[in-house]
Amino acid sequence: MTTATDALMPYDEVLERFDPVLGLEVHVELGTATKMFCGCPTAFGAPPNTQVCPTCLGLPGSLPVVNGVAVESAVRIGLALNCTIVDWCRFARKNYFYPDIPKNFQISQYDEPIAVDGRFDIELEDGATFRVRIERAHMEEDTGKSLHVGGSTGRIHGAEYSLLDYNRAGVPLIEIVTKPITGTGARAPEVARVYVAALRDVLRGLGVSDVRMDQGSLRCDANVSLMPKGATEFGTRTETKNVNSLRSVERAVRHEMQRQAAVLAAGGTVVQETRHFDENTGFTRPGRVKETAEDYRYFPEPDLVPVAPDTEWVIGLRKALPEPPAERRRRVQTDWDLSDLELRDMVNAGALDLITATVDAGAPAAQARSWWMSYLSQEANTRGIELAELPITPVEVARVVALVAEGGLTNNLARQVVDGVLAGEGTPDEVVESRGLAVVSDDSSLVAAVDEALAAQPDVVEKVRGGKVAAAGAIVGAVMKATGGKADAKRVRELVLERCAQ
Amino acid sequence: MNTISRDEVAHLARLARLAVTEDELDTFAAQLDVILASVARVGEVAADDIPPTSHAVPLTNVFRADEVRPGLTQQQALSGAPATEDGRFKVPQILGGDE
């Protein structure tokens, strides 16, 4: 199963011979306070099995009760994707045995999803619009997390045993499934990435999820198949899981197209299977081949009663939807007086929402743009990830901007604070505290440092007193060095001149 | 209606994660056959215009407020576990499947 030897067809050749068909399934973890069917908290990163109760542990006798806010979020997501909200639907049990699923069935929706038949227009990099049709959006519960112990890789294969944490079990998920996406040609990988990015922007705008691909709160499974040019029937598809970044979505689709084309060109057949994307190699590898076909034995969940969204309620939710990202883009362009190119740069960098969110959090537009488009963009590039995947939030960036404006940080210190946040050292204020980065604004300690520097360089003092004010720079530099760069240079200069004048 | 074969019983047992013995396969094949032949009567009633009933009492829209309720401590959660390690449930190796 060394997939690194999978033959790949050159991309151009793939496109000459085949048309790709995509199907994208996105799972979104909702940002509700509690789980889908119980009152346990959903916060990420708690010690194992501390956010559990009889219901999400699947203990005998426990029962689920639907989280009303999760239903509301599902309806709002459906509306934002121009879906029809059904007037009656049910939950179903999807039965399969797996240790991360405590009841050995997942409560999901099957043939009666809450939202159906939507459409979602996305804007590609060159500004062209592409319409993605949405099959359905439905509610379900997340699984627990397994830690595989033993073996060399920490992966499931070769592990001696596994350890289970059910804190995530029961976290509300919305699964959004597209209809088959055709007609993309060479742009299939781009369409896939832009779709997920645009979906993420919409979800963020709705405030229903923190949409962190790196933490798994937004997860994409990419279905890919190829049709020989001129064919009308879809080919056999594969489903690639474990695609944890926007860049990976694009790479995984491209890789599957090239791999499947090579298989087909060699006279082989594509196996319908689940594959896993390897971030390191950019290849996909097959999951375990199951000895028996899955038979999930769906049936209506008897412990839950049907959901019948009230028409008036749905109309109210539709009216209260936030401005769609595309419209907002046009408005922002006017408000900030951006050229088409500037706007497209921001959009392509995935920065627009981050910048507006930073502005919403109190930062001036210019500073917000500058941070995201230069320093943080470079950082994202270096890391090979999307801007939004950086472990810093717009609120945190706004706080850094505020600290600079208050005079608590110099620009140089501000970059160090951002570095600390990116390194996982905490919030900006925590980084300032722990790294001791606050500007030394206390005059008495500055005066002491200035006096010390003056005493050390009597010749410079003489020059300054003699009218060569520019010579003061040497003293300022010495003070900055002595304070580890934490002093406000302008204030130091004032003090140097003051002391020399005495 | 179809009757059920020994192979089908073996397939069902696999789906249901029951490591049945050879003897049980024979017993269950015979018994399930009789039972299925009997319950297949449900097919006799006309069906097209009759809606199915999944719930005995016709309730809809029973929701919970999105408020945290006290759950179990880690110790309570693990109290019945056959094996644990580092605050987690310890289970035998999981083969393949979805990660």
Next chain:
Amino acid sequence: MNELVRSTASELAALIHSGEVSSAEVTRMHLERIAAVDPEIHAFLHVAGDAALSTAAEVDAALAAGEQPRSPLAGVPLALKDVFTTVDMPTTCGSKILDGWQPPYDATVTARLRAAGVVILGKTNMDEFAMGSSTEHSAFGPTRNPWDTRRVPGGSGGGSAASLAAFEAPLAMGTDTGGSIRQPAALTGTVGVKPTYGGVSRYGLVACASSLDQAGPCARTVLDAALLHEVLAGHDPLDSTSIDEPVPAVVDAVRRGAQGDLRGLRVGMVKEFAGDGYQPGVQGAYRAALDQLSALGAELVEVSCPHFDYALAAYYLILPSEVSSNLARFDGMRYGLRVDNGAATAEEVMAATREAGFGAEAKRRIMLGTYALSSGYYEAYYGQAQKVRTLISRDFTAAFTKADVLVSPTAPTTAFPIGEKVDDPLAMYLNDLCTIPANMAGNTAMSVPAGLAEEDGLPVGLQIMAPALGEAVMYRVAAAFEAARDAAEGGPLFRRVPGLEVPA
């Protein structure tokens, strides 16, 4: 036998609340009775003597301090079916797969009993995961019928019913998925009530078939059942299928019924539940009961519920389907039994654990349900069974336009010998013929002692069925019938249980 253990719950409550007898004394007498007769009867899987005595002492202390009783049943002992979770006692559901499992939470029913000051004596035996009609499918051995210890007490709640008939407890808790409260009540000469689906919380009741399960009271008199009913019933936000409506005033209804006037009330005799297949003594007792109701002034009408003939078939598709899913969680990963037999993978350990942990009936139903839900068979089996369910509800609706309550024998036979049907699933399933329709439609139904069958001298039950949330009229009819029957026979049926005197 101590007279206290032969008293009814309402009599005991009166004695305790007036201070004539302490709850501790009442509890001690029952624990002594259990110690004396349970080795023979095997109604209990677990006796919680210390916990029971300490609850009793609390109730006594509160009463001594001048507090009002916490409920009309404060201080009265009860036997809890081992299907409700309890933090201070194991919960096994009669299965090896849960042997020794101590839940970290209390069922809502358990919590309500505790809040009412009811003294929980212990946990009672049952068919594994409530699947059976004889309590022979318990992994811990069968329960014996106090009327004849060579016979079954019915099931699945045979332990609870037998504990009442053996005077080990004046009250007990049951669950009824297809008759598991009513059929044992009939076979032991006691009273058993299946409330309206959603009337009593299922939270903490280990599920058999979720859409059919309903917890309810078991007692020796209709009044005692009503008193317990009012302690248990009511909306529970932890159960989505719980009905958010006022609890029917069943105690009042019993007091009215006991006055013995049923004039103006229409009693519907279900035509489909009579004739061939019913033991002659059952038919005889049933006819006598009908005469009794008529004498009380009720108008007897015959009603036909044609689809009840399909109820058993539909039930044995819906129940196993839900069971196959509900019992999937017992896999040896998180709690309960784990068997590895040298198996290496989680999947193999799950299969080995389930193979060793489940009994034959549980496995049979799991496989049957797995089959009925699998692709290709779903529509013909599960889908069609759900349509039958609709037809049964419609039959009830139509019948309740002609009658206020419906009646039938509770079970086709009296208690049968242990071992007679245990290897013949279809014969066993027939026990629930008359009780299943009410579970399918969700309405309320109960069994009251109708008398003894002529040929074997064993108890026969009269089933009374009422519409959803129609408990009041059902209890009223039951109380009127019970009073008239007892008066005619010179005392309640339970007074005639053969002595189980054993040397103290």
